[in-house]
Amino acid sequence: xxxxTQPNSMESNEEEPVHLPCNHSTISGTxxxxxxxxxxxxxxxxxIHGLTSNVNNRMAxxxxxxxxxxxxxxxxxxxxxxxxxxxxxxxxxxxxxxFGTGTRLTIIP
Amino acid sequence: GAVVSQHPxxxxxxxxTSVKIECRSLDFQATTMFWYRQFxxxxxxxxATSNEGSKATYEQGVEKDKFLINHASLTLSTLTVxxxxxxxxxxxxxxxxxxxxxxxxxxxxxxxxx
Numbered sequence: 001x002x003x004x005t006q007p008n009s010m011e012s013n014e015e016e017p018v019h020l021p022c023n024h025s026t027i028s029g030t031x032x033x034x035x036x037x038x039x040x041x042x043x044x045x046x047x048i049h050g051l052t053s054n055v056n057n058r059m060a061x062x063x064x065x066x067x068x069x070x071x072x073x074x075x076x077x078x079x080x081x082x083x084x085x086x087x088x089x090x091x092x093x094x095x096x097x098x099f100g101t102g103t104r105l106t107i108i109p
Numbered sequence: 110g111a112v113v114s115q116h117p118x119x120x121x122x123x124x125x126t127s128v129k130i131e132c133r134s135l136d137f138q139a140t141t142m143f144w145y146r147q148f149x150x151x152x153x154x155x156x157a158t159s160n161e162g163s164k165a166t167y168e169q170g171v172e173k174d175k176f177l178i179n180h181a182s183l184t185l186s187t188l189t190v191x192x193x194x195x196x197x198x199x200x201x202x203x204x205x206x207x208x209x210x211x212x213x214x215x216x217x218x219x220x221x222x223x
Contacts, residue, residue, distance in 0.1 A: 041219070043115070044153065048215065
């Protein structure tokens with residue numbers, strides 16, 4: 001499985017944008033970049049995914065580097081409810097998801 | 110979006126007893142579901158892949174006789190922890206097969222074996 005590297009933790013102030021980085025230098029051409037988040041004592045929640053182009057949805061934006069070796073999840077305006085562990089995962093086609101350690105995001109009121 | 114319902118959300122059992130966890134897909138038919146385990150302060154670890162109408166596929170190091178998986182219908186998969194011991198205490202989470210789109214996870218079951 002292609003691996004990802006994320007910072008262990010990040011902090012952000014409430015109502016400010018948050019940029020969560022992910023490095024995946026060994027990504028293959030068929031790997032999608034997936035982001036999930038896990039709130040305390042809950043199952044993971046889908047956030048966004050993409051292949052090559054930047055993606056936007058109601059939760060976040062995903063900016064993918066041109067060489068695809070890195071990506072950034074952008075939360076445009078963080079709220080306290082966004083405090084969670086964010087996982088960046090590579091998976092192609094029907095591959096099962098392999099979770100790394102993720103980034104623990106703390107939102108400061 | 111699709112909804113996965115997992116039950117119970119928490120359970121406490123005595124050492125040596127068995128516990129069954131149910132995972133239901135409420136608005137779709139899932140040929141394949143995944144079972145994960147998560148210890149405190151750690152990430153999710155895939156335990157097994159549950160295939161409807163056939164035997165589950167277990168990840169290396171996961172005892173198939175201890176963690177019994179049944180996927181008898183397209184909307185229900187169960188995980189039974191047999192002869193549970195304190196070291197089996199963990200957060201168990203199910204997920205449905207996503208294809209190339211997003212995956213949906215159950216709420217998780219916190220198992221405490223005393």
